[in-house]
Amino acid sequence: MRSRLLAVVAMSGLWVGCGGTAAEALNKYKAASLSSEADVKLWAQRASAPNIYASANVAVALVGLLGGSNGQDPNCPVVAKDGNTTRFTGGCTDTNGVEWFGSMEQVGEGEDTGTALITYDGFGYQKAITACEASGGKTKLIFHGTSKMTGSKSKRDFEIDIRLEASGQSESSCTPISATSAWEYKGNVDGADTSFGDGRQTWNGSGRIGDSQSGVIEVETKAEVVDGSVCDSEAASGSTTVKSGGHTAVIQYDGATDCEDSSTVQWSLDGKASAEMEGVRCSAASGPAFSAWSLALLGALGLMRRRARR
Template sequence: MKTGVMLSCLGIGVLGLTACGGAASSALDSYKPATVNTPEDAKRWAKNASAPNVYLSSTAVLGITGLNGQGQAEDTTCPKRNQDGNTLWLEGDCTDSEGRKWVGKARRESEAAGSDTGRFVYEGFGYEGTDTCGGKEIAGKWIFEGVVDVTGTEEEIHFDIDVRTDFTGPDEDADCAVSDESMAWDYTGTVVEDGSSKNTWSGSGRVGSSKIGVATVETKDEVIDMSVCDSEAISGTTTLTGGSDTVVITYDGATDCESSSTVQWSLNGEAKGELTGVSCASAGSAPAWALLAWPAVMLLWRRRSRDVRGGRGRRRI
């Protein structure tokens, strides 16, 4: 049974807690510097390292459980759940209706009953399963470790993430060879809502993959307003630094809204023109536990676009 362990490339993103010695920092320190100086590399990083995309990616696994409060969990009995006051525990050691074997633990510690703020903790939480690649069923796993802290109000949310994910599974870009990879996010950011369809995102930190390296990234005032442009951010910038090179992505949906999701980019201060296919993963409002994303973080770093099972639904962001 296909259970969504194979990953390819969708443009969604992540968040990370800046914490010395946390789950993310040791992984990021071990990665090589990212290459950002070609159009292909700039596009890949632009799709993955903006504040809303960073916010979503580190919580993608939770979409499968339905903890976001939107959409439906595929199986409400596995992972196992236990509510203790304001803390909701998730525990593996079970197999869900899609054939995924869940492992580890996770918990959501709400600041108060019904609160959107608090902390989510991964403790080796994730699942093992199989996917079809090249006509073969290949085993894999997807595991999360780390902490997401969310504070603030309904109007202004602050998020801090220190998260690492480890993935083993088939890589369709390498003739279905089994690949061991990791990703990590050490990131702090904010999202401000105006009460309608407009959100303004900012954030900074480090984002990386064992395959393509680590970059220092910063998003400034990335404005998403679906009433103005539903295919790209309408204004703001994301700066990507890898090695000695710096790329600036400029969002221009307010003046150049295109279905192909275009942005402008520059390299080391020199304008380079337009990139296509750089959309934001978020839409609508953004309560703190915006935990539903396409459940495959490693998709971010592969080239081909391929749906991964695990439940799509409405996002809170």
């Protein structure tokens, strides 16, 4: 909950990409359904600026969680440093039995700046699925694209162009399944140098996100305030607007005036206000830290499990 994100972004208006890595996937996805409360909740839990940033950069956290640092296998992935460039290279299996692929390169301008470029070149991992070990079941996540950060330690801009490929087996039936996700997004965060849950951050951003199962949306977050001292179960204020298929949903964060453990938000669909929506915690202070490990799985493997049950 007290982890730091690398950086963040400034921009207004919905942003349309120019055919990058993410666009290769997003341009093929169907328009997402946005006609019911269930549809709105699905995207409300994913589409806020801090959630998008954490989800798209989950590979950075994976290195620490599964190998390569923080007391894990120091030899796999292979780490090479040259000045301000750090490169993680796969093609090996760590001491936990996790197989690593491709490479991830981080280029910065020093610890005291907010400028860095992360490049994913087929970088990811494969590990056994406990429930499907008898059939050799494995989960595989592979990242492609770039995440760029510029600015200072206290205020940063970011630009995300990332595609995720996920494959594995359904835990219930061990049936082979696969999915892709993509993020084409720009944004900024003011207060980037504070730990989540300890300080105030204001997030803005816009772009397109989606996956091969749920489809693609246009999304914009305006002035989403994350401040654990005000409310640690939901965002304090601000909004996220989601558009798809001629429909528009607006999620209003109200933790500063109505902080609830059930993580409620106000929302409307096509201009019609509805009752409170619960369970949108991942837009709050603890959301991005939690997201670093879970959201890629929720956004990819979770999608695959739902697909398998159909």
